Amino acid sequence: MSFRIGIDLMGGDKAPAEVIRGIRGYLDQTDSPASLHLIGDPALANPLLEEEKIAASTYAFHATTEIIGMHEHPTRALKEKPDSSLAKGFQLLATGQIDAFLSAGNTGAMLVGSLFSIQALEGVIRPTMGTIMPKLNGGTGLILDVGLNADCKPEHLNQFAVMGTVYARHILGIKEPRVGLLNVGEEEGKGNLLAQATYPLLRENTSIKFVGNIEGRDLMGDKADVMVCEGFTGNILLKMAESLYDMAKHTGIEHPFLDRFHFENYGGTPVLGVRKPVIVGHGISGSLAFTNMIRLAEQMLQTDILGNMAIELAPKS
Amino acid sequence: MSFRIGIDLMGGDKAPAEVIRGIRGYLDQTDSPASLHLIGDPALANPLLEEEKIAASTYAFHATTEIIGMHEHPTRALKEKPDSSLAKGFQLLATGQIDAFLSAGNTGAMLVGSLFSIQALEGVIRPTMGTIMPKLNGGTGLILDVGLNADCKPEHLNQFAVMGTVYARHILGIKEPRVGLLNVGEEEGKGNLLAQATYPLLRENTSIKFVGNIEGRDLMGDKADVMVCEGFTGNILLKMAESLYDMAKHTGIEHPFLDRFHFENYGGTPVLGVRKPVIVGHGISGSLAFTNMIRLAEQMLQTDILGNMAIELAPKS
Numbered sequence: 146m147s148f149r150i151g152i153d154l155m156g157g158d159k160a161p162a163e164v165i166r167g168i169r170g171y172l173d174q175t176d177s178p179a180s181l182h183l184i185g186d187p188a189l190a191n192p193l194l195e196e197e198k199i200a201a202s203t204y205a206f207h208a209t210t211e212i213i214g215m216h217e218h219p220t221r222a223l224k225e226k227p228d229s230s231l232a233k234g235f236q237l238l239a240t241g242q243i244d245a246f247l248s249a250g251n252t253g254a255m256l257v258g259s260l261f262s263i264q265a266l267e268g269v270i271r272p273t274m275g276t277i278m279p280k281l282n283g284g285t286g287l288i289l290d291v292g293l294n295a296d297c298k299p300e301h302l303n304q305f306a307v308m309g310t311v312y313a314r315h316i317l318g319i320k321e322p323r324v325g326l327l328n329v330g331e332e333e334g335k336g337n338l339l340a341q342a343t344y345p346l347l348r349e350n351t352s353i354k355f356v357g358n359i360e361g362r363d364l365m366g367d368k369a370d371v372m373v374c375e376g377f378t379g380n381i382l383l384k385m386a387e388s389l390y391d392m393a394k395h396t397g398i399e400h401p402f403l404d405r406f407h408f409e410n411y412g413g414t415p416v417l418g419v420r421k422p423v424i425v426g427h428g429i430s431g432s433l434a435f436t437n438m439i440r441l442a443e444q445m446l447q448t449d450i451l452g453n454m455a456i457e458l459a460p461k462s
Numbered sequence: 463m464s465f466r467i468g469i470d471l472m473g474g475d476k477a478p479a480e481v482i483r484g485i486r487g488y489l490d491q492t493d494s495p496a497s498l499h500l501i502g503d504p505a506l507a508n509p510l511l512e513e514e515k516i517a518a519s520t521y522a523f524h525a526t527t528e529i530i531g532m533h534e535h536p537t538r539a540l541k542e543k544p545d546s547s548l549a550k551g552f553q554l555l556a557t558g559q560i561d562a563f564l565s566a567g568n569t570g571a572m573l574v575g576s577l578f579s580i581q582a583l584e585g586v587i588r589p590t591m592g593t594i595m596p597k598l599n600g601g602t603g604l605i606l607d608v609g610l611n612a613d614c615k616p617e618h619l620n621q622f623a624v625m626g627t628v629y630a631r632h633i634l635g636i637k638e639p640r641v642g643l644l645n646v647g648e649e650e651g652k653g654n655l656l657a658q659a660t661y662p663l664l665r666e667n668t669s670i671k672f673v674g675n676i677e678g679r680d681l682m683g684d685k686a687d688v689m690v691c692e693g694f695t696g697n698i699l700l701k702m703a704e705s706l707y708d709m710a711k712h713t714g715i716e717h718p719f720l721d722r723f724h725f726e727n728y729g730g731t732p733v734l735g736v737r738k739p740v741i742v743g744h745g746i747s748g749s750l751a752f753t754n755m756i757r758l759a760e761q762m763l764q765t766d767i768l769g770n771m772a773i774e775l776a777p778k779s
Contacts, residue, residue, distance in 0.1 A: 281709060281712050281713070292646050295646060295653055295654035295655075295657075296654045296655050327698060328698075329609055329612060329693070329694060329697040329698065336612055336694065337612035337613045337692070337693075337694040338612075338613050340612075340694070360697075360698065360701050361697065361698035361699060361700060361701030361702035361703075361704075361705065362701040362702065362704060362705040362708070363705075364702055364705070365705060365709060366705075374698075375654070376646070376654075377646060377653065377654040377657070377695065378694065378695045378698060380646040380677075380678065381644060381645075381646065381677065381678035381691075381695060381699065382678060382698065382699075382702065383678065384677050384678030384679040385678035385679065385681055385699065385702065386678075387678075387679060388678065388679040388680075388681070388682060388683075389706075391679070392598060392682060392719070395598050396598070396717055396719045398715055398717050398719075398720075400713055400715050402709070402713045402715075403715075
């Protein structure tokens, strides 16, 4: 059985047109596509599906009538709009009708849906979100958390390190990912109270390869693959990193390294530590971002990344 | 009377040669130089002073015999090496023999010296350090704190906003600096517990012009001039920003905007909220950085920036 990937056709500023173009892009890249479950308004979607020549045999359609706006209150919107494409996606995921779900819709609603419809893996205290960080050596690092957990405890960061390690191994293809604790200095003992208390936990954690503290100057460098911090610092770094691409556009600088900061290239940000793959896209996602989100969902399913996380994080009996 | 600026000749990886070349650079830029107080080992300094043709009439020399190494324990080193150039500088500053002090030596010792030899301005709970952030529109912003206070309370950030406003007004020449709270989202109510509790204090603070939350993508943008955060996030941003210049070198990108991230251009980082100007330089400072540190010290004295801060932060009677 091929994997069933749910796609919110109505999520994002450029939906549904760019979502459907992104599906076209995905289909063009593969001979054995996943089974796509498209969720949205058929009156809007059908002409675009025809235009992009997406054969009805390649997808199942789940018709919905409502849309959650980008600025609606997440919890309230999910509750009051059960027939929205976003709420429908989580219903399908929770009831096992799809295996993964992706949307560029209301971010808050995506997170609330992930945490409350799908629930955390056993043993996971706090699910997390990571983002990739281009490295100057051509490689790719992972920063997490990038905003799901603005306030954290040491044991949260310790789990983020494990989840990040599993993700880096299976999705980024790094055999033995090195974990660094993002901090204000290299030496043990440096940092705020959280970082100071986290260091010994990471050092003693046998599920990861801890390489010590890393600093802001090491983010694009080669010291660590998985870079752990609380979601406040991580979110600000994520958005600063993304702005480097805008900076290049603004100044007219053209360079492939700066192109790698364009979020469309990696598509979306997975929620890690929940029972099924959920991928949260940028509101301004274009077709390339959607193509890459579908591919990421497929890759997460193929590598059973969440099963692997569950094993690493299962409560020790 | 001209201002008396103390210069640690022995601080930094390239001392004393680059310090003395930096002094030459400063003298070349001005017709009425400040009174320079050079602190260090005369046997090492004298040949270099001759080589750079620095006339004895332009400086006073304070001979010292010891040096605090870059990796020594700050408090212990200051105590055990009273005849080091760094400790001597703080003695001269504390006893009123100089008006400002700058060094690229042991950063920890510089901070300990600032806090305990010079003391905070009346009403200041926590002195702070800021760094400038180049803006895409050609302007310059200020981020603070960037590492002096890894853990903060809302009232600390509220004072950083005031100190940053005074600095931006007098040193960066921004008439009415806009203060932004660095956060994970635009709306009030966003953020970690610290940011949530800080927002109302900034909003009610009549000494500043608060423009609300700013995000990581706004750091190089035009939303705010003074960007406030705790020193953990700020330090990581500072070092990431500095690494943009290294990134440009590494990738071969040449652009004036990225050149502005080269720390030598601004020289050093002032400690704000203590009674006298102290400027902390990078360990790897070259002559340009020293020139700019001397100029910054002079500018801080000329504008009486600390007097202005004292007025803004004086406890209300």
